[in-house]
Amino acid sequence: MSIKITLATTARILGQLRHDHRTVGLLVGVPSVLMILLRYVINNPVVFDRFGPMLLGVFPFVVMFVVTSVGTLRERSTGTLERLMTTPMAKLDLLAGYALAFGLTALVQVAVVATISLTWLGLNLTGPLWALLTVAVLDALLGMALGLFASAFARTEFQAVQFMPALVLPQAVLSGLVVSRGQMSAFLHALSDAMPMSYAVEAMQQVTIYPAVTGTLRRDLAIIAGCTLLSLGMGAATLRRRTP
Amino acid sequence: MIRTAPRPGGPAVAVRVAGLQVIRSGRKVLHDLSFGVIRGSVTGLIGPSGCGKTTLMRAIVGVQLVHGGSIDVLGHPAGSRPLRRLIGYSTQEPAVYADLTVAENLRYFGRVLTAPRSDIGRVLGELGLDDVRDQIAGRLSGGQLHRASLAVALLGSPELLVLDEPTVGLDPVLRRDLWDLFHRLAAGGLTLVVSSHVMDEAARCDRLILMRDGEILADDTPAGLRATTGTSELDDAFLRLIDARDGAVA
Numbered sequence: 001m002s003i004k005i006t007l008a009t010t011a012r013i014l015g016q017l018r019h020d021h022r023t024v025g026l027l028v029g030v031p032s033v034l035m036i037l038l039r040y041v042i043n044n045p046v047v048f049d050r051f052g053p054m055l056l057g058v059f060p061f062v063v064m065f066v067v068t069s070v071g072t073l074r075e076r077s078t079g080t081l082e083r084l085m086t087t088p089m090a091k092l093d094l095l096a097g098y099a100l101a102f103g104l105t106a107l108v109q110v111a112v113v114a115t116i117s118l119t120w121l122g123l124n125l126t127g128p129l130w131a132l133l134t135v136a137v138l139d140a141l142l143g144m145a146l147g148l149f150a151s152a153f154a155r156t157e158f159q160a161v162q163f164m165p166a167l168v169l170p171q172a173v174l175s176g177l178v179v180s181r182g183q184m185s186a187f188l189h190a191l192s193d194a195m196p197m198s199y200a201v202e203a204m205q206q207v208t209i210y211p212a213v214t215g216t217l218r219r220d221l222a223i224i225a226g227c228t229l230l231s232l233g234m235g236a237a238t239l240r241r242r243t244p
Numbered sequence: 245m246i247r248t249a250p251r252p253g254g255p256a257v258a259v260r261v262a263g264l265q266v267i268r269s270g271r272k273v274l275h276d277l278s279f280g281v282i283r284g285s286v287t288g289l290i291g292p293s294g295c296g297k298t299t300l301m302r303a304i305v306g307v308q309l310v311h312g313g314s315i316d317v318l319g320h321p322a323g324s325r326p327l328r329r330l331i332g333y334s335t336q337e338p339a340v341y342a343d344l345t346v347a348e349n350l351r352y353f354g355r356v357l358t359a360p361r362s363d364i365g366r367v368l369g370e371l372g373l374d375d376v377r378d379q380i381a382g383r384l385s386g387g388q389l390h391r392a393s394l395a396v397a398l399l400g401s402p403e404l405l406v407l408d409e410p411t412v413g414l415d416p417v418l419r420r421d422l423w424d425l426f427h428r429l430a431a432g433g434l435t436l437v438v439s440s441h442v443m444d445e446a447a448r449c450d451r452l453i454l455m456r457d458g459e460i461l462a463d464d465t466p467a468g469l470r471a472t473t474g475t476s477e478l479d480d481a482f483l484r485l486i487d488a489r490d491g492a493v494a
Contacts, residue, residue, distance in 0.1 A: 004355065004358070005356050008356055012341070012344070012352040015344055015348055015352075016344055019344065019380065020343055078337070078341075079335045079338075079339030080339050080340065080341060082335065082339065083333065083335065083339040083353075084356065086305045086306065086328060086333045087328050087353070087356045088325075088329055088356065088357065088358070089356050241306065241307060241323065242307055242308060242309045242310075244269070
């Protein structure tokens with residue numbers, strides 16, 4: 001693995017984003033607009049304080065999933081991946097390059113949405129801001145890693161985009177975002193326990209409720225980080241130097 | 245232009261293929277191929293589309309799963325780590341990032357290959373891309389895009405260039421310039437393997453490997469090929485070889 005190649009890859013991906021103003025606008029604008037909508041649809045500060053942070057955790061996950069799955073699929077289908085595989089680049093360089101680029105992008109995205117929420121929309125955050133940002137960036141990386149993995153199973157960009165609702169929406173429904181996990185049947189609760197997004201939502205709830213970093217929050221962060229590494233590993237396994 | 249000369253004492257054969265077999269989706273694409281590519285030569289892989297040229301080139305650069313035989317490239321097994329700085333590879337479809345400029349693409353691949361920054365200017369010049377260096381690759385004409393992809397293969401100091409249909413879609417002047425460049429590179433010690441399905445390009449190669457249906461029909465110089473088949477046109481020579489093989493089979 002080479003730091004130089006990893007950083008070159010990060011710079012390249014950010015360069016691609018820089019040329020694509022519309023995507024950058026959507027990355028930052030869509031979650032902001034949704035947050036504003038949510039604030040006025042709920043129109044109740046106490047309820048908004050509960051739901052706002054959870055959405056802050058889910059947005060980066062969903063967005064990075066889509067961006068990465070389409071991006072890596074494009075690398076596979078245009079031959080740039082094959083070309084990179086003939087160079088000294090290690091698979092880990094590519095993965096780390098993607099993780100760094102999208103981690104930074106997620107940080108910007110969350111920073112903008114959080115600023116709007118905490119000032120204009122009057123969101124009250126009980127816990128520390130850095131904890132909220134950490135959870136959000138880890139969620140983004142998890143979305144990125146799953147997107148990378150999913151892209152190996154999509155032949156077209158059409159399919160890659162369809163993977164988003166297939167893999168993300170069931171998680172969102174089971175995560176406690178819609179109905180609290182305590183109210184689910186034993187079977188659904190067990191299913192919910194197996195979904196990484198449940199821990200993302202729980203981590204955000206912890207940040208909303210408690211002023212200090214709780215043990216549950218630490219455990220949730222560790223689980224999200226673990227799932228991210230696991231998905232990155234699975235994603236790495238789908239990157240092959242030699243293909244049929 | 246400074247290039248690394250081939251290592252003294254290195255093998256005179258840059259690529260040695262022995263008994264190569266490739267199966268794709270249950271179909272044998274390459275049947276037991278054996279041949280050598282001489283160092284410092286321009287070797288043409290010539291044959292109709294679908295004859296296995298691309299598969300063979302992918303096997304040489306080490307991205308194709310192979311099912312038998314061996315490939316030795318510059319003294320190393322194909323696809324092995326030491327080769328990853330020594331091979332320039334250009335696919336038939338342009339493999340560059342369509343949303344980056346030509347210069348940004350070259351800068352990225354240059355950094356991955358740890359090529360000096362001055363390489364960017366050099367390859368832009370070699371492929372006549374100076375005017376479009378700051379244009380987004382996706383907005384280039386087909387020919388320009390193709391040359392941008394080719395430029396990436398020339399970055400660094402490769403000792404072997406594997407170029408899949410490098411002149412497709414180019415106007416005659418650019419094609420001539422490109423072939424002149426290939427021969428200049430070969431004179432500097434590089435080995436080039438270039439595929440084409442056009443016979444008039446075959447005459448520009450030092451050596452020819454004629455392929456059909458995953459087999460090698462002939463491996464000779466253009467002059468040698470004309471002599472053995474008793475023809476003056478390479479097109480006729482190819483037809484003569486096909487007839488001879490089909491006759492032998494029947």
